[in-house]
Every structure is written in C-alpha cells, then in structure tokens.
Amino acid sequence: MKKLILSAGFALASFFGLMNIANAEGLTLDGPPKIAMLYISPTNDGGWTQAFDEARQRLEKDLDIKIQYVESVPESASAIRPAVERFIKRGANIIIGTAFGYSDTFKSLSEDYPDVAFLNGSGTTNGPNLLSYYGRTYESQYLCGMAAGAASESGKLGFVAANPFGVVNWTINAYAMGAREMNPDATVTVVYTGAWNDPTKERSATKALIDQGADVIGQHVDTPTPQLVAQENGVYGTGHHRDFREFAPEATVCSSVWVWDRFLKNELEKIIAGNWVPAPHGALLSMQEGGTDIACCGPNIDEEEEAKIMAAREKLMNGELQIYAGPLTDQNGTVRAAAGEVVSDGDLWQMDWFVDGVITQQ
C-alpha cells in the first residue's frame, strides 16, 4: 500500500513537473533564427504552393531574413525526413511545412529535434514545438459566394469541389450563405471530382454545370481549370488559392486567396523572441489572424454590390461577423447552432451537412 501511494505520488509529481516545463518554458531557439520551408509541389503550380512561395518572399522582406526552401517534397516520410534533416544539419532551426500529409512525419521529427520549431500548413499534429495551421476558408469563400450571387443572372450557381469532407463542405455552405445574402433564391449545385488536381475531371464537371444552367462557377480544387472553362463559355466564376484573374480575367469575379505571411510573420516573430508556446490544438486562422483574404472584384459586379462585399469583409476582419453563428439550421431541419451560439471548431472539421440552397450528392 505504501509502495502504491509512493509510486502514485511520484507519478503525480512527475506529471506536474512535466506540465510545469511545458507551461512555463516555451521553446527558445539556440542560435540566430534560420528558416527553411518544404513545398509539396513546384513553386509555380499556380495555386497552393505558389501562394506559399509568394508569402515566403514577403516574409523575407518583412523580417529581413533569408528563407531557404525545397520544392516538390511528396507526402511520404522517406522524402520528408531527409529533406528536413538536411536543413537542420545546415543550421536551420525553424522548419515550415505546407501539407496535410507531412503531419505524422513532422510530429516524429519534432520529438527527435526538440530545439527546432516546426510549423505545418494544413497539418493535423501539434506538440510543444510543433504548430499546425490552416485558414478558415469559409470566411473568404462566403465573400466569394456574395460576389457569385451578385454576378449571377439565373441565380443558379455551380461549385466544383474536390472531396466531400469538412474543410470542403464548410466552404460550400458558406458560399451558399454568401450567395443568398445577395440573392435570396440562389442555389449552389455541387460536383465533387474526387481529386484535388485532375483538370480533366474539373473541366467536365464545369461543363456539366454550365449545361445545366449555372452561370457562375465556384471552386475548391487546386487548378484554375473551372475558371478557364467558365471564360470559354462566357460565364463567370470565383477562384481559390490565388487571384485567378491571372488565368481568366473575363470570368473570375472574386478569388479566395491565401495570405500566409500575415499569420507567419507574427508567429515567426514570437518564435524568434523566444519562449514560444504553440497553441495546443493548432491554429485555425480567421481572416482577422491572416490565412485567407479575397481578391475582388472582377467583371459584372457593380459598385453597390462591391461595397456590400467589402463591408462584409471589413466585418470579418474585425471579428464582428461570424459565418457559422446561430440560429443555423441545415436542410433537414436539424439545428446546428442555437441563437447566440457558434458551431464549434470540432463540428466544423466534421461538417457533413448542408444549408438550404445547396444541391449535392450524399
């Protein structure tokens, strides 16, 4: 019995001891900061990685620091680990990843190198020296939905999406809510392609939507194909990742864009200042905190509509507007948030329900 109490005491002591270390002492870098980034695809992919590379260039200027990078690191441990370890051997002490599939390898690397700060975009793992971050894309896509609702004549919007899970579904619902802000009768018909990067499927999805009467095409896939097809067919669209007016200037009325530098600048400054304690459940960034913004507005949006969109953007920027605030009911009548409440982050990640106006497969 004595032994048991003693060991329990030890366990408690060591538990609190660990907690103390974790709480009181954040990570302080050993030497001067040396930052390295790992990209999942080439820097000129036109979307996700290019947005990171543009953020990197702005960060280099803002922080007056050189940031190394390596392109096209696939989502497998055998590719990630050597790349990261090579950077660490050369003295890097801040490693920034850019992919969901880096999560597990970054977790084990962060345990092997406790003196190095790890950040991972769209990752899912966190730790005392590892922070995953992602943007609340539904905020910027809500604004794009407003632009789409304003640009549409028929009120029938199409949406080309990758896979039916939380982060995609939340943009779809927000898109529909934004569209209905401008046109209460607007509907959003969704085609999932089952792939992030398959232009052939995106093209046929977009054509099918246009054939069915959609005159604005939103997207949550990686290539600019839906915007190109919209332009070919003389309809409008909204982009994702970057300002797709670059590819389809006559079609793209609004784009949800990544502005990672706004978040990373703050976070990197915190790391460099020392005693860095990453958020225990990762950073899910609102527009206020950086992450996403919009590039608006393209053709077929008049000044009054643009002012309305920009006013909503302002409200998101200062935290006045919450997209998933109650009272919120899905299409089946289930209450998802009561009045005065907001859908929790956990529920957002698992979103498998749709609001009125969304037409989708199950």
Add this chain to the structure above:
Amino acid sequence: MDLITSWMGNIPEFAVPFALAALGLIITEKSGVLALGAEGLMLVGAVIGVGAALTFDNTAVALAIAMIAASIVSLLFALMVLVMRINQVISGLVLVFFCQGLTTLTGTLMGWTNQPVSGLGSIALWPLSELPYVGRFFIQNIVVYLVPLVFVFSVWALNRTTHGLRLRAVGENPQAADAAGISVLGYRLAAIVIGAALIGLAGAFIAVLSNKLWISNMTAGRGWIAVALVIFARWSPWKALAGALLFGCIEALIPQLAASGIKLPQYFVFMAPYAITLGVMVWVAVSKRDISSQPGALGAPFIREERT
C-alpha cells in the same frame, strides 16, 4: 440542357486518350514487349505538346512534336528491355517514375505550367450533329474523328500486312521468327517506338486539346487504366476501343448526375468506373473464351542462342 445531350458531348474527351493509349500499348505488346510505361509516356506527350503549342502556336505541329518526344523517351525503355534485357515490368515502372519527375521538372523550368494554349476548334459532323440526344457526340475536334481511322489503319497493318505478321510472329514465338530471318529486336524496337507515339498523342490530347494547359501529373493515372484496358480487351484493338468508350461513358456521366441534382452515394459514384472495370476483367477471366489471345512471348526478353 438535357442531361443526355450534355453527357454525350463529354464522352470523347474521356474516351479518346484511353483508346489511343490502349492502341499504342497493344501494338507494343503484340511484339512481345510488356509495356507498363504508358502513364509516363502520356505525361511526356502532354508536357511537350503544351510546350510546343506555346512555342510554335500551331496545334498540329505541337501534336507531332509530342508524338516524337514520347518516341524518343521510349528509346530509353527499348535500350533497357531490348539491349540490356532488364526485366520488362521493372523497366516499365522505372520509366513511369522517371517521366513523372522529368515532366514536372521540364514544365517547371520552362514555365509551361498553367499556361493556357489555344487547342483546336470543334467541327460539327453534319447531319449526325443534328440528331436528338447524341448530336453533341459529333461536335468534336478533328483528332476525335481521326481516332477510328487510326484504329482501322492499325488493325489492317497488324493483320493484313507482312510487317504486321512479322511483328505478331516476333511476339508469339521469337525463336521461330528469328529462324525465319526476321529481326526480332528490330521489330520490337519499331513496335515500342510506334506504340509510344500513340501513347504520347493520348497525353497530348489530354493536355493540348482537352484541357488546353499543362499541370504536373495531370494524366492522373489514366495510363494505368489504359494498361488495364488492354488486358480487358485481350489485345484486340476493337475491344479496346469499345472498352475506352465504355469507360468514357461512365467517367463523363459522373459529373452530369451531380450537376443535374440526382442524389447518389458520392463514394460509390467515385468507385463506379473502377468497379465496372474490375467486374469486366473478372468476367473475361472466368469466361476464358480467348485467353490465348495474349501474345505468347509477352514479357520474355529475347536471347538468341550463342553462335559458334
């Protein structure tokens, strides 16, 4: 617009690359060389096609250059399997990985990624294009209409010419062909190069004509489906064309169903093309009607007995 009309119009976009790649594979495999590298060669055709279209602003030239480029890369495969007699399965896999890296690198260094090209306009095949429902199937670019002609010519060349006979002989029994004075390696080399040109055209079709841009790894596994189609078709070009059409029909139908608001279980729909391919392959294997249509010497390197 009507679901069926829209659906019909999108079928060739999916079916043509499968058909061309499968035909290229059949020509190569009839000579006894197991070709798994279609995915890689399609990527080569795609990136070089877009690059040439951006450089020369001429789609016909771009397609020709894409075919030549795929043929040139296939010489590497020929070197491995014909001269060095490396295992053909491994050589094919290596070729795919090599091409994935090579094409991504090329597209990145040359700045060809995401650059739109002009492609080809559609030609309406009157009076077929006026038919109800299926009309839009006959409003396509010229290359789509050439596909059946390429098939007719290839089948004629394989079955009705001396060169075709020799090519098949080399694939069935290289020792006998060699004894008859036929150059086994020469015919195999020709089969690899010609097959690669068609596979390269399939890739260029996806990039230059259908999507009108290059994106890294954009063939998205269609080369592998072509490999499966060849087995499915038991090395018969016409069956491969039918298979490509079947597959194209299913792939083109999927977005149509969603766009017209028909509710189906999403993941079941994603799975459907592959489930049907699997089903047909099992059916072909079980029915065993023409199992012997596989070239006799497929996959076996030719080693001439040493002479004294």
